[in-house]
Structure formats: C-alpha cells, structure tokens
Amino acid sequence: MYVYLYDTFISEAKFQNTIARVETRLTDLGIAGKICRLSVLTSIEELVNDAVKNGAETIVAVGNDETVSKVIPLIADHKVSFGIIPIGKPSRLAQLLGIPEGDKACDVLSARVVTKLDLGKANQHYFLSRLEIPAGEYEIQLNGQYTARSLNPNQTITIYNFDSLAPGVVADRSNPRDGQLELIFSGGESAGLGRFFNKDSATESVFPIKKAQIQGLNQDQSVIADGYTIINTPVNVGVARSRLKMIVGKSRGF
Amino acid sequence: MFTKDEKNSSESETIIGPSVQVEGNFNGEGNIIVEGQVSGSLKTKGDLRIGTNAKIKADIEARNIFNAGEIRGSTVIAKDKIELTKTAKVNSNVKASVISIEAGAIINGKVNMSQEAAEESQPLELQDKKEKNNRK
Numbered sequence: 465m466y467v468y469l470y471d472t473f474i475s476e477a478k479f480q481n482t483i484a485r486v487e488t489r490l491t492d493l494g495i496a497g498k499i500c501r502l503s504v505l506t507s508i509e510e511l512v513n514d515a516v517k518n519g520a521e522t523i524v525a526v527g528n529d530e531t532v533s534k535v536i537p538l539i540a541d542h543k544v545s546f547g548i549i550p551i552g553k554p555s556r557l558a559q560l561l562g563i564p565e566g567d568k569a570c571d572v573l574s575a576r577v578v579t580k581l582d583l584g585k586a587n588q589h590y591f592l593s594r595l596e597i598p599a600g601e602y603e604i605q606l607n608g609q610y611t612a613r614s615l616n617p618n619q620t621i622t623i624y625n626f627d628s629l630a631p632g633v634v635a636d637r638s639n640p641r642d643g644q645l646e647l648i649f650s651g652g653e654s655a656g657l658g659r660f661f662n663k664d665s666a667t668e669s670v671f672p673i674k675k676a677q678i679q680g681l682n683q684d685q686s687v688i689a690d691g692y693t694i695i696n697t698p699v700n701v702g703v704a705r706s707r708l709k710m711i712v713g714k715s716r717g718f
Numbered sequence: 719m720f721t722k723d724e725k726n727s728s729e730s731e732t733i734i735g736p737s738v739q740v741e742g743n744f745n746g747e748g749n750i751i752v753e754g755q756v757s758g759s760l761k762t763k764g765d766l767r768i769g770t771n772a773k774i775k776a777d778i779e780a781r782n783i784f785n786a787g788e789i790r791g792s793t794v795i796a797k798d799k800i801e802l803t804k805t806a807k808v809n810s811n812v813k814a815s816v817i818s819i820e821a822g823a824i825i826n827g828k829v830n831m832s833q834e835a836a837e838e839s840q841p842l843e844l845q846d847k848k849e850k851n852n853r854k
Contacts, residue, residue, distance in 0.1 A: 610742025649738050669735035
C-alpha cells in the first residue's frame, strides 16, 4: 500500500495543477494510495506511525527537501520503502537520487528501483546527505582515535554521506552504500592578495570516518542536517548502514 | 609527485590539507596524503605521501612512504619502500626494504633495511662462514 504525505505548502493555489497531474498519473500507473496532509494540527510523526501500523509498504514524501528531511528520521527505523515526488523549489536530494520533478517522478515510483542506502546519524537524528558544521570553534574527535581541527577559521566543515553535486572531491568520494561518511574541510581561501600567493590554503582535507564527536567550544553552537534540521552540540555522529530502502531513478549520482 | 594532481588526490583515501592539524593515533587502511600537521602516530596499510610543507611529529608505519616534508618521531617504518626528496627532513629511525634518497635530503637517525638486503650486502667470506655453520 502506498501512503503519500503532502507537505503543508502543497495546498497553495500555484501547485494545484501540478498536484492534479501527479494524482492522475499515479492512478494511471496503478499506484494511487492514501493521501495524508501535514498541517499545523497534525504531527508528521503520528501520520508516519499510523501509516506503518496500517500496513503501508511505501511512504512517499510529496514536497521539497525540507519535507524529505522531516520524514526520513521517522521512517528510518521502519521496514518501509521511501519515495519522493518533488514539488516546489528544486530539490537537491531528489536530484541526487535521480528523481525528476512533478508528475515525472510518478514513473520513477512505478519503476520501483529500490536500493538500500546508508544514513548518517547525528545524536538521535538521521540524515541522508550531509551535516554542516557552521564556522566556529569545535573539537572534533574522529573514529574515537584522533582529533582534527582547521587552523584556517574561514574553512567550512561538512560531514557527507553522499552528495554527487558538491564541488571538489566530495562528488567522487561520497557514496551512500560504502558504510562510511566523509568529513571535509574546504574553502577558506585567503582574502586579498593572499589567495594569489598562498594557493595551498584552499586545498580540501578529506577524512573517511565511521564515527565522530563534535563538541562546540562556545555556547549555543549547533550543526545542520540536510540543510534544515538544527542539532545542538555536542553531537555524536555515526553511520546507519543500509538503513533506508529508497526508490531511486536511473540518473542518480551513485 | 607532490604537484596538485587532482587524479592522485581523488584516488587517495585520506587527505590532510595544509591548514589542518591532526592529533592522536591515526590508523587507516588506504592511502594518505599529508600536507598539514600530524602529531601522535600515523599508521596505514596503504601508501603515505608527505608534502613539502607537512610537519609530522609521530611514529609512522605504511607500505610505501614518499616524503618531501619534515618528520620527527622515534620510528618510520615502510614495509616496502621509503623515498626521500631533496626537501625531506627526517629526525627519526628509519626501517624499510628499499630506500631512495635524493641529494639534499636530511636523515638523523638509524637506518635499518630488510634482513635479505642486509645479507646480500655482507662480504662473501662472512656469507661462507654462515653457510658452514648452518650445515653443522
């Protein structure tokens, strides 16, 4: 049984034509199912739990990356398949997974190419693509064995599960089926003339890891999962191997 | 070997960039490129490449070691080969089966090579004496 979770913004007038095409296509393909609409009054957690209790085999998030980032942590511990129908602003996660926007995503659902993906875990929260650590002072312990820190305050730190659209080595290195994450120090080119004389300052650092502990050295520091979910430090990061059964498209980036 | 070759970088598993500092016991299985600072111990089953500006204060163990930077530690062990370029500075004991040292490299420490290589380099008289003792 398919359960479709519609995010709140789907009810806006500008999306009605797209939704109508999606629902028609789902019916034509024989994969129409129960529609659950998120609202201020309904908890997404309740909707997901009810869907699983009622025997849903596939849960589909209809919305954008924020919708996906809300649903994934809730289904990670259930044995259901997960799909996406991207609606609204371009979805980076859907692009990584090879899923086109709108009604064309229905054909991907119907083809039902299911692959098990690793998920990253930050404290009790699962993330699919990346964990961003904003600029600041941190102590980062990797694999329980060593610590790494950047001497360049302008560098950004990101932990990737996969992101084939990211610049630099991340696109080649990250893989959602390899049982590990990649911690990347990147950017931080010197300002002014320094960038012409010190080109090395922009070189990326790559650490393959299975776990990490991130401790903010100042108050109220937090990290951001999949671009939306804020998690306060200290954060324990790990890999949930093959945790997500994902319906993917042919043009996926892995 | 230490130019910015993106192909080499992407094939290596770990890259410690010039502005990153690592402390502790680093144990890896793949190749490592170090252009920053490492202290503690650095061990891998793969190859280790140390850049010109890298500074390592650690015991090192790898399959092949290519060093153009600075190493201070008690031991540097290469299972196969260690190669020192003209900018390399090693203040450490070194052990490897094969050692290549470019003019200008600096080593302050004992150098031990493999047992087979040591026997081959002994004078013939000593080798004959050993064989006679073994027959007895």
